[in-house]
Amino acid sequence: MLQRDYTTSQLDVLEAEAIHIMREVAAEFERPCLLFSGGKDSIVMLRVAEKAFWPAPIPFPLMHVDTGHNFPEVIEFRDRRVAELGARLVVASVQASIDAGRVVEQTGRRASRNRLQTTTLLDAIEEHEFDAVFGGARRDEEKARAKERVFSFRDEFGQWDPKNQRPELWNLYNTKISRGEHIRVFPLSNWTELDVWHYIRREGIEIPSIYFSHTRAVFERDGMLLSDSEVVQRGEDEPPFEAVVRYRTVGDMTCTGAVASTATTIDQIIDEISATRITERGATRADDRASEAAMEDRKKEGYF
Amino acid sequence: MDILRFATAGSVDDGKSTLIGRLLFDSKAIFEDQLEAVERTSRDRGTEYTDLSLLTDGLRAEREQGITIDVAYRYFATPKRKFIIADTPGHIQYTRNMVTGASTADLAIILIDARKGVLEQSRRHAFLTTLLRVPHLVLAVNKMDLVDYSEARFEEIREEFTAFASKLNASDLTFIPISALHGDNVVSRSENMPWYEGSSLLHHLENVHIASDRNLVDVRFPVQYVIRPHSATSQELHDYRGYAGQVAGGVLKPGDEVLHLPSGLTTTITGIDTFEGPVEEAFAPMSVTLRLADDIDISRGDMICRPNNQPEAAQEIDAMICWMADGLKLQPRSKLIIKHTTRTARALVRDLHYRLDVNTLHRDESAAALGLNEIGRVSLRTTQPLFVDDYARNRLTGGFILIDEATNGTVGAGMIVDAR
Numbered sequence A: 001m002l003q004r005d006y007t008t009s010q011l012d013v014l015e016a017e018a019i020h021i022m023r024e025v026a027a028e029f030e031r032p033c034l035l036f037s038g039g040k041d042s043i044v045m046l047r048v049a050e051k052a053f054w055p056a057p058i059p060f061p062l063m064h065v066d067t068g069h070n071f072p073e074v075i076e077f078r079d080r081r082v083a084e085l086g087a088r089l090v091v092a093s094v095q096a097s098i099d100a101g102r103v104v105e106q107t108g109r110r111a112s113r114n115r116l117q118t119t120t121l122l123d124a125i126e127e128h129e130f131d132a133v134f135g136g137a138r139r140d141e142e143k144a145r146a147k148e149r150v151f152s153f154r155d156e157f158g159q160w161d162p163k164n165q166r167p168e169l170w171n172l173y174n175t176k177i178s179r180g181e182h183i184r185v186f187p188l189s190n191w192t193e194l195d196v197w198h199y200i201r202r203e204g205i206e207i208p209s210i211y212f213s214h215t216r217a218v219f220e221r222d223g224m225l226l227s228d229s230e231v232v233q234r235g236e237d238e239p240p241f242e243a244v245v246r247y248r249t250v251g252d253m254t255c256t257g258a259v260a261s262t263a264t265t266i267d268q269i270i271d272e273i274s275a276t277r278i279t280e281r282g283a284t285r286a287d288d289r290a291s292e293a294a295m296e297d298r299k300k301e302g303y304f
Numbered sequence B: 001m002d003i004l005r006f007a008t009a010g011s012v013d014d015g016k017s018t019l020i021g022r023l024l025f026d027s028k029a030i031f032e033d034q035l036e037a038v039e040r041t042s043r044d045r046g047t048e049y050t051d052l053s054l055l056t057d058g059l060r061a062e063r064e065q066g067i068t069i070d071v072a073y074r075y076f077a078t079p080k081r082k083f084i085i086a087d088t089p090g091h092i093q094y095t096r097n098m099v100t101g102a103s104t105a106d107l108a109i110i111l112i113d114a115r116k117g118v119l120e121q122s123r124r125h126a127f128l129t130t131l132l133r134v135p136h137l138v139l140a141v142n143k144m145d146l147v148d149y150s151e152a153r154f155e156e157i158r159e160e161f162t163a164f165a166s167k168l169n170a171s172d173l174t175f176i177p178i179s180a181l182h183g184d185n186v187v188s189r190s191e192n193m194p195w196y197e198g199s200s201l202l203h204h205l206e207n208v209h210i211a212s213d214r215n216l217v218d219v220r221f222p223v224q225y226v227i228r229p230h231s232a233t234s235q236e237l238h239d240y241r242g243y244a245g246q247v248a249g250g251v252l253k254p255g256d257e258v259l260h261l262p263s264g265l266t267t268t269i270t271g272i273d274t275f276e277g278p279v280e281e282a283f284a285p286m287s288v289t290l291r292l293a294d295d296i297d298i299s300r301g302d303m304i305c306r307p308n309n310q311p312e313a314a315q316e317i318d319a320m321i322c323w324m325a326d327g328l329k330l331q332p333r334s335k336l337i338i339k340h341t342t343r344t345a346r347a348l349v350r351d352l353h354y355r356l357d358v359n360t361l362h363r364d365e366s367a368a369a370l371g372l373n374e375i376g377r378v379s380l381r382t383t384q385p386l387f388v389d390d391y392a393r394n395r396l397t398g399g400f401i402l403i404d405e406a407t408n409g410t411v412g413a414g415m416i417v418d419a420r
Helices: A008-029 A040-053 A072-085 A094-099 A118-126 A192-205 A266-275 A278-284 A294-302 B016-026 B031-046 B059-066 B092-103 B120-131 B152-170 B201-207
Strands: A032-035 A060-068 A089-093 A133-136 A153-154 A183-184 A212-220 A222-229 A242-249 A257-259 B002-010 B070-075 B083-089 B105-113 B136-142 B172-177 B226-227 B242-246 B257-261 B265-275 B287-291 B302-303 B312-323 B335-340 B342-357 B374-390 B400-403 B410-419
Touching: A008 A040, A008 A192, A008 B002, A008 B226, A008 B242, A008 B287, A032 A040, A060 A072, A060 A118, A072 A089, A072 B265, A089 A094, A089 A153, A089 B201, A094 A118, A183 B410, A192 A266, A222 A257, A222 A266, A222 B400, A242 B083, A242 B335, B002 B016, B002 B092, B002 B120, B016 B070, B016 B083, B016 B201, B031 B374, B083 B092, B083 B201, B092 B312, B092 B410, B105 B120, B120 B136, B120 B152, B120 B172, B136 B152, B136 B201, B172 B201, B312 B342, B374 B410
Parallel strands: A032 A060, A032 A133, A060 A089, A133 A183, B002 B083, B002 B105, B105 B136, B136 B172
Antiparallel strands: A153 A183, A212 A222, A212 A242, A242 A257, B070 B083, B226 B242, B242 B287, B257 B265, B257 B302, B265 B287, B312 B374, B312 B410, B335 B342, B335 B400, B342 B374, B400 B410
16 A cells, blocks of 8 residues: 655654654743754754744744853854844853852863853743753763653752653653743754764754864863863963864863864764764863763753 | 664663673774773772673662663664664663653564573563564573573573463564674674574664554644744735644645544645645654644644544543552542643543553452552543544554643553543
């Protein structure tokens, strides 16, 4: 009876699943928002959101937690993309949290605002009364994330309790919460880093320039290349030098390392990632190196 | 390239972590920094071998206790397919995790230790896999190296399991003798077992046909979200009204006559929209937006189907329930929230017919309640009609979850066996 084999490609299956998740949130929550950092995962998530509600505009605002230490190229990209979509952007500022005395800036050469973001994020969620917050995290990124639900419950303190997660069956998501609680929603849970790049290529999506190879003043710390910038505390024993690099992930300048690379096109990036033997967070993120369970501990506090 | 989702059931003792580790390692899905971290941790703990379970056991408590608590999802790809592994713990106290992992799986791998043969837990894994209607089942008879790669031992296990599986009406069943530790029949055919003529495990995973496992016959489109742009600038968009959702069954085409539930009114599909433009057909698991010829009052939770092929609009539902709550029990008169496709209603437990012993399949008709990880047959009455099929016919329109009104926790999973 069937004339053909109804096979669906991997990217189409992942996209259909992500669209379903986004519509489910838009239908069942009062005040969702989408975390948009200008990084590749949130760029893909934003494209999926555009598709999910087309021809209507995206029915929720975007939010960026700005550490004040972001790459200028990424902030420029963020603002341009938001303007193109005519979306509403909420910027939650870590600097403002510091000024208000909500958090205390770390000192010393390893000072980073990475952990401070959690307070800024949770304050913004409370202030705007967001009840669902989309994040671009993927399960292949990190072992604690591999155990997290697509709809991940957060209590009034924004905490994640890994031992008390709601079972998630079929494509049925429990969206019930009480006032003050919220759900973090991860539509790209089942995507891998390579899926994200293949999707960016297929869709012809623009990404910030720092993902491509460029010459940059850097210095070396713990085997990572950090950008030589006024926001990163460089020691006397850490001389700067010029290198041909690109960024594999985009986070705060103080804890995101560059990788030596000559890849100037998406195809070359895909070739490079297909051949690499190091995970993206292992190669580029000082924030995950603190301990074996660094991510789990931050997530429990309410981190992304 | 398509996706195969598979669940693995077994314990560390069966070599499950070793098997997954080998699949990931041989397909280059384990990276050097991950392997180094695992080697370092294994060394620190004085383990003599590299404990690959540390790759999947990501939570602090799991590492401390050396057990798998929750479902871990793992990813790898070969040039033929992308694979999503739902790695589930095998012990009876984690039945709910296995049920969760199996709910979306196209295939399940059950590991058996060749020395020990078919154990109580193997039977339980097979039962749960069948209950969740995982379309393909692989019995991986592991540690063949420890039984001298004996064909007779493999045949003995195959016969014993086949006899048991016939009681379950298990679907597609494949037996593969392997040694996860040495890699026999995992990625490539083993020279140690020339008597085995089937394919290696990976070859089987790459080639098992799954496209027709989806229901492509009964058109089921649960309306998820109504798209109304209300555009002031474009006249065309001003009147646009689309019904967005993910196809749960059948093939929809423009021009098809369809029926709307609960109204029972018929209309015609005028277009199937996506961001890329209109498409000529839609089938599971596509997420699309339907435009219809007539102005019918349609909202989230409604169902689009064919006039001559409708789901049951039911408020009396019989289902097999897997109870997942710690503390709270399911018993007659329990009131719960039920979520089925895109429709949420309230449900009253009218009757608990029996509790099933998942090891022996014995039905205990005197049971008064279901506790954590227990499975039983239940009758429910719902406040609104749900548009349901038997779970055996369609997993998406036959499955539901139960939510506790007091705690908002997901407390049960249901598979519909009868409805009216």
